[in-house]
Amino acid sequence: MKKSTIEKIIVKFINQEANQSELKALDLWLKNDENKIIFNHFIKTEYLIAVNLADYNVEKAKVSIKNKIEINKKKRRASFVKTISIAASIIILLGVSFFQYTNNNNTIENIATQKDFEEVSNRTILTLNNGKNISLDTDKKYSSNKVKGNSKELLYSSKNIANNTTKELTYNYLTIPRGGEFFVQLSDGTKIWLNSDSKLKYPENFNNGEIRKVELVYGEAYFEVSPSELHHGDAFHVITKNQEVTVLGTHFNIKAYKEDRLISTTLLEGKVKVNNGLNAILLKPNQQSKVFNKTNFIEVLSVDVSHEVAWIKGFFSFKEAPLDEIMKILSRRYNVEVIFESEEIKKYQFTGVLERKTAIKDVLKFFEATSNGDLKYTITDRKIVIK
Known part of the structure; x- marks a missing residue:
């Protein structure tokens, strides 16, 4: 069976859209042990977040296929009505757009990487309290009496925090470029992951007896906050x-990009209070608040938190997301400009998971393939035109 054919069948199976003949073909294909390895690798991303990187059970999948075949024998499949949404499409790009099996060592060869597109800059800028900018270059280490790090992370020392009760705080900034990511551990032990195109302001250390404050100037950050009880209740x-956002030792994510019309705060565990100056709400785990820029209203809804923080595990996760929203996220990651020639195509929706290191060309090829020919694109330098 051709690779392109089996790819489409696997995608349909995951979306519960495969017909009886396709399910039979997949069942037959899985009788080959080598194909089981390919199958496992190809659909792994759909389950990575939900099962915390556990291996997908191929035998269980085969049982599911057989059950669906039996059901389809008894009941005619409902017809699929195409709408403006392509929500049935699923992105299964685990570093590849088309998989290749290597027979001599039973491994999957990654045949498409981000290098297929021009490499993006990942040079984070550290701005010190005196205004000096330090470029955290690749393969170079940075060290001072307060912090050590490199191009991927900074770790601040906690040596002086216990005696620091009256000192004036000195602040640093981290500016993460489009296409970059960064990790910083503050002097109190709080861990922060910063997404592409983000900026964080924070003190080099904290004063005991005072609120520990940081500012997400713009962008997206995931926080694992050192509990208040370890810092005299601060x-x-x-x-x-x-x-x-007021925190009492917790894990949460904040998305506050400059071009977005709202700020979303997603709570994984612990407690946070969100205050927009006029209204305040307490979030429970698995809840998300939305603070809209031009209103005083705070919306709270239940969400799949694993979907919201997939980026810190190295994945994009989309759930019925419109294409214009997806391309906004991808443009930050790959540092590209995106132009839509059609307003209608912006509304196309996709659901799925893809690895963040997947080449942008392979992402676009998949969108094109799953849109039934409705979506076309061109790439020139760092400009993507979607038609």
């Missing part, structure tokens, strides 16, 4: 342009 606050 709370932790995160400030953004239109809200302030």
Whole structure:
């Protein structure tokens, strides 16, 4: 069976859209042990987040296929009505757009990487309190009496925090470029992951007896906050342009990009209070608040938190997301400009998971393939035109 054919069948199976003949073909294909390895690798991303990187059970999948075949024998499949949404499409790009099996060592060869597109800059800028900018270059280490790090992370020392009770705080900034990511551990032990096109303001150390404050100037950050009980009860606050989040030792994500019309705060565990200056709400785990820029309203909804923080595990995760929103996220990651020639194509929706190191050309090829010919694109330098 051709690779392109089996790819389409696997995608349909995951989306519960495969017909009886396709299910039979997949069942027959899986009788080959080598194909089981390919199958496992190809669909792994659909389950990575939900099962915390556990291996997908191929035998269980085969049982599911057989059950569906039996059901289809008894019941005619409902017809699929195409709408403006292509929500049935699923992105299964685990570093490849088309998989290749290597027979001599039973491994999957990654045949498409981000290098197929021009490499993006991943040079983070550290701005010190005196205004000096330090470029955290690749393969170079940075060290001072307060912090050590490299091009991927900074770790601040906690040696002086216990005696630091009256000193004036000195602040640093981290500016993450489009296409970059970064990790910083603050002097209190709080861990922060910064996404592409983000900027964080934070003190080099904290004063005992004072609120620990940092500012997400813009962008997206995931926080694992050192509990207040380890710091004499001192709370932790995160400030953004239109809200302030009060934390009591917790894991949460804040998305506050400059071009977005809202700020979203997603709580994984612990407690946070979101305040926009006029209203305040307490979030429970698995809840997300949305603070809209031009209103005083705070919306709270239940969400799949693993979907919201997939980026810190190295994945993009989309759930019925419109194409214009997807391309906005991808443009930050790959540092590209995206132009739509059609307003209608912006509304096309996709659901799925893809690895963040997947080449942008392979992502676009998959969108094109799953849109039934409705989507076309061109790439020139760092400009993508979607037609």
